Amino acid sequence: MTTIDIRGVEKNFGPVSVLKGINLSVASGEFVVLVGPSGCGKSTLLRLIAGLEDASAGEIRIGGRVVNDLPPKDRDIAMVFQSYALYPHMTVRNNMSYSLRLKRTPKKVIADAVAKAGAKLGLQSLEDRKPRQLSGGQRQRVAMGRAIVRKPKAFLFDEPLSNLDARLREQMRFEIRKLHRELGATSVYVTHDQIEAMTMADRIVAMNGGIIQQVGTPLQLYDDPANRFVAEFIGSPAMNFLDAWFVSADGAPGLQVGDQSIAKLAPPAGLPADGRVTIGIRPERIAIGGETESIGARVELVEPTGVGTVVHLEVGGQFLKLFTTDRPRIAADDLIHIDINSDDVRLFHPETGTRLRHAT
Amino acid sequence: MRPVTLRHAGYWTFHYLLVALYVIVALFPLFWMLKVSVTPNDLLYTEGVRMWPSRTTIDHYTSVIRNTDFPLFFLNSCIVSATTSVCTTLVAAAAGYAFSRFQFRGKAAIAGLLLVTQMFPLVMIIAPIFRLFAPLGLTNSLIGLIVIYTTFNVPFASFLMQSFFDSIPKELEEAAMIDGASRFVALRQIVLPLTLPGIAATLGFVFTAAWSELLFALMLNSSSNATTFPVGLLSFVSKFSVDFGQMTAAGILALLPVCIFFFLIQRHLVQGLTAGAVKG
Numbered sequence: 001m002t003t004i005d006i007r008g009v010e011k012n013f014g015p016v017s018v019l020k021g022i023n024l025s026v027a028s029g030e031f032v033v034l035v036g037p038s039g040c041g042k043s044t045l046l047r048l049i050a051g052l053e054d055a056s057a058g059e060i061r062i063g064g065r066v067v068n069d070l071p072p073k074d075r076d077i078a079m080v081f082q083s084y085a086l087y088p089h090m091t092v093r094n095n096m097s098y099s100l101r102l103k104r105t106p107k108k109v110i111a112d113a114v115a116k117a118g119a120k121l122g123l124q125s126l127e128d129r130k131p132r133q134l135s136g137g138q139r140q141r142v143a144m145g146r147a148i149v150r151k152p153k154a155f156l157f158d159e160p161l162s163n164l165d166a167r168l169r170e171q172m173r174f175e176i177r178k179l180h181r182e183l184g185a186t187s188v189y190v191t192h193d194q195i196e197a198m199t200m201a202d203r204i205v206a207m208n209g210g211i212i213q214q215v216g217t218p219l220q221l222y223d224d225p226a227n228r229f230v231a232e233f234i235g236s237p238a239m240n241f242l243d244a245w246f247v248s249a250d251g252a253p254g255l256q257v258g259d260q261s262i263a264k265l266a267p268p269a270g271l272p273a274d275g276r277v278t279i280g281i282r283p284e285r286i287a288i289g290g291e292t293e294s295i296g297a298r299v300e301l302v303e304p305t306g307v308g309t310v311v312h313l314e315v316g317g318q319f320l321k322l323f324t325t326d327r328p329r330i331a332a333d334d335l336i337h338i339d340i341n342s343d344d345v346r347l348f349h350p351e352t353g354t355r356l357r358h359a360t
Numbered sequence: 361m362r363p364v365t366l367r368h369a370g371y372w373t374f375h376y377l378l379v380a381l382y383v384i385v386a387l388f389p390l391f392w393m394l395k396v397s398v399t400p401n402d403l404l405y406t407e408g409v410r411m412w413p414s415r416t417t418i419d420h421y422t423s424v425i426r427n428t429d430f431p432l433f434f435l436n437s438c439i440v441s442a443t444t445s446v447c448t449t450l451v452a453a454a455a456g457y458a459f460s461r462f463q464f465r466g467k468a469a470i471a472g473l474l475l476v477t478q479m480f481p482l483v484m485i486i487a488p489i490f491r492l493f494a495p496l497g498l499t500n501s502l503i504g505l506i507v508i509y510t511t512f513n514v515p516f517a518s519f520l521m522q523s524f525f526d527s528i529p530k531e532l533e534e535a536a537m538i539d540g541a542s543r544f545v546a547l548r549q550i551v552l553p554l555t556l557p558g559i560a561a562t563l564g565f566v567f568t569a570a571w572s573e574l575l576f577a578l579m580l581n582s583s584s585n586a587t588t589f590p591v592g593l594l595s596f597v598s599k600f601s602v603d604f605g606q607m608t609a610a611g612i613l614a615l616l617p618v619c620i621f622f623f624l625i626q627r628h629l630v631q632g633l634t635a636g637a638v639k640g
Contacts, residue, residue: 052534073540085531089553099539146539 002063002153002186003028004049009058011044018044020210022058026154026188031180033189033201036233041210042190046156049188051075063153078147079156082163084139086131086146092118093127096145117145120179137168144176148183155180157189161196173200194234198222206230228353231280231346237310239280240320243350246275255279255345258316260295263342268356270349277356278348283310283323285344288330294337299330313338390615397421397608404605420609429584430610433592438617440502440588441570444509448517448566449559451510456521457547461530474515482512486579493580500583508580509570517562524558525551560625571618589614 004026011019019041026032034042047053049060051072060067067075086095093114094101100110118124121141131139140160147155157176161169177200180187191197197204198218206213206221206229214226218234225231231239244257246267255262255277262279271277288311300319301312308325315338322338330336347356396404397420399413407413424430458464459471489508490499498504528551536546552559574590581587589610596607 050534050538052537071542072534072537073542077538079535079538081531081535083529083531085529085535087532087536087550098536102540102545146535150539 003061004154004186004188005059005061005064006045006049007059007061009045009048009060010056011041011048011053012056018210019048022212024205024212024215026186028186029184031177031187031189031200031202032205033191033197033203034205034207035191035194035197036207036213038192040207042192042205042207043158045207046079046158046188046190049154050077050079050156076153077156078150078152078154079158080140080143080147080160082159084131084143084160084163086139086142088131091128091130092123092134092142092145095131095142096149098146099150113149114145117149120148120182121145121175136164137172140164140172144179148179153186155185155187157187159191161191161193169196176200195236198234204234206233208233225280225346226355228278228280228348228355231348231355235282237283237321237323239282239346240286241348242279242281242315242318242320244277244279246271246277257295257318260316262295263340263345265342265345265347266358268347269359270354270356272350276350278350278353280346280348281320281340281344283321285341286320286322287339288322288324288326288328289337289339294339297336297338299332299334299336301332302328302330393608393611396604397612399605401605420605421613424606424609424613428592428595428606428610429587430589430592430613432584433587433589434614434617436502436586437571437588437590437614440505440509441567443506444513444570445563445567447506447510448513449521449562451514452517452521452562453552453555453559455514455518456523456525457551459518459522460525461533474518477512477515482575486575489576490579499580500586501581502586504580505577505586505588508576509566509573513566513569517566520562520565521555521558524555524561528554564622564625567621568618571614 004024006022006024009019009022010017022041022045024032034045036042044053048055049062051067051070055068062075062077087098090098096114096117097110100113105113114127115124118127121144123138123141123145126134126138126142131142134142140163143160160176161172164172173196176189189196189200201218203215204218204221205215208229214221214230216224221230221234225234228241232241242257242262244255244262246265247254247256253264253266255265257279267275268277295315297313297315299311300314303310303312304327308323309327311322311324311328311330313320313322313336348354349356395412398416398418399407400415400417400419403413403415459467493499493504493508496504498507532550532554533543533546536550537543541549572590573588574594577588577591578594581591593607593610593614596603596610
């Protein structure tokens with residue numbers, strides 16, 4: 001089908017630099033999710049691919065062809081907007097067939113295409129209604145129907161689920177993924193919700209401050225974050241971050257938080273001179289243990305969530321969260337011991353936030 | 361339950377009373393005009409102030425239509441007002457769309473300039489405009505009036521149209537452009553049908569403004585070919601008397617096209633007046 005290549009793309013709005021040099025390749029048929037906080041530039045990048053904005057620098061290719069100077073209508077892409085952008089004065093049928101009518105496609109072909117798309121999305125009984133007579137979920141399906149009727153080279157989604165309630169969002173996530181499997185179309189999906197990114201993406205592009213922070217599969221970003229931003233953004237409950245430093249006790253290097261030894265680890269490359277480091281540890285990787293080598297902690301709060309328990313702990317004056325699927329019999333102000341496996345500890349530079357790895 | 365319903369009923373009676381009072385005050389001058397226009401001249405001053413004359417006549421109407429140039433003035437007004445409202449709306453729609461959708465250098469300066477033109481009292485500009493129009497042959501002509509009315513109405517109409525376009529989400533045109541429409545086609549097929557209330561409101565405002573304009577019509581025209589009806593009404597005021605009967609008859613006749621025009625667009629007008637205020 002179609003690849004999308006973005007090379008050295010920058011975008012400025014007056015003096016404000018929103019995208020600062022983006023390089024990304026989307027493979028044919030891939031479902032790529034751009035994720036990041038508000039203002040990170042993900043929607044701007046999507047609009048540049050669509051042609052709704054012009055790039056200040058760099059090249060955008062769709063299907064190998066440079067499209068920088070092509071208007072949106074000539075790029076053969078379809079977009080689903082956050083607000084659906086359905087034409088209020090047209091029926092569902094006319095909304096879906098608008099693009100084909102613009103191309104003066106024969107009426108029979110239009111009717112077939114609309115019927116097929118309608119059947120795929122469960123819209124058959126709604127074709128004569130106007131958008132204002134539809135629910136949010138129905139409108140979203142019509143917006144998707146309008147996109148798939150065109151059989152475009154690529155699909156662009158701009159936070160399409162943000163306006164839906166939680167349950168509907170879950171259902172639509174599944175339906176969008178199912179549709180992607182059936183159609184196999186190259187898709188770029190923008191969201192600020194990291195759960196959507198994790199569950200839907202073939203690859204995630206994490207963005208912050210107009211720069212791509214990391215590109216990889218969901219589990220790559222989860223297990224092997226490139227920096228503190230990605231580690232903090234992906235995963236819920238979020239990763240714990242503690243200030244620690246490397247000490248050499250009896251020749252064996254170790255990681256210390258407060259006055260407690262956390263793990264036996266060799267110092268990584270790029271460690272600051274004073275040995276300070278930020279460590280990251282995911283809540284579900286902390287175990288409640290009782291051995292002598294464990295770390296002492298004081299329980300601050302116990303939150304049963306049904307699917308598991310979140311325990312808020314205080315270790316050496318710093319706070320962290322533990323997640324377990326058990327229901328431990330502990331209460332606030334208890335002193336317990338916790339276990340942390342050295343393999344689960346991630347090291348970050350305390351100032352820049354870059355991931356520090358061991359030179360191998 | 362009873363005390364609450366009574367208080368409720370009392371509130372609504374008071375409410376309708378106030379509305380009725382306002383309607384009476386607003387419509388009374390029109391009623392008085394109608395009453396004077398059907399009062400024969402001999403009863404006009406002799407019967408004193410009455411709600412309705414003892415004898416009515418349509419002589420004033422027939423006299424206005426047959427014996428004066430009023431039909432010509434009326435026609436001139438119709439031509440000038442209709443053309444002005446159409447031209448102004450076309451220009452204002454284009455300008456309003458540009459202000460609403462585009463960012464361009466000098467946008468603030470142009471908007472500022474448009475506002476500044478609204479700050480001048482018209483009396484101040486009559487003489488310079490006359491100096492401009494006379495050599496161009498635009499005095500004593502309907503075209504001159506259309507030009508000057510359009511010029512003075514475009515700023516206000518542009519801002520009015522801008523607020524109507526602002527209430528249409530940008531994403532609608534973007535969706536249309538992605539679907540395969542050029543920006544102009546998107547404007548024509550998607551945006552304009554949704555701004556019909558705004559267009560109706562603008563047409564209505566400009567038509568009314570042009571219809572009742574007196575100053576330029578009086579100052580720029582001296583021959584009766586290009587005279588509009590407000591100036592024509594003045595001709596019923598002579599050095600020694602005022603022919604109230606004919607004047608009010610002419611006034612009632614002049615009300616008719618405006619009433620018909622508003623009747624046709626009033627369905628769109630209410631929506632148009634409030635739609636600009638709240639995001640659609």
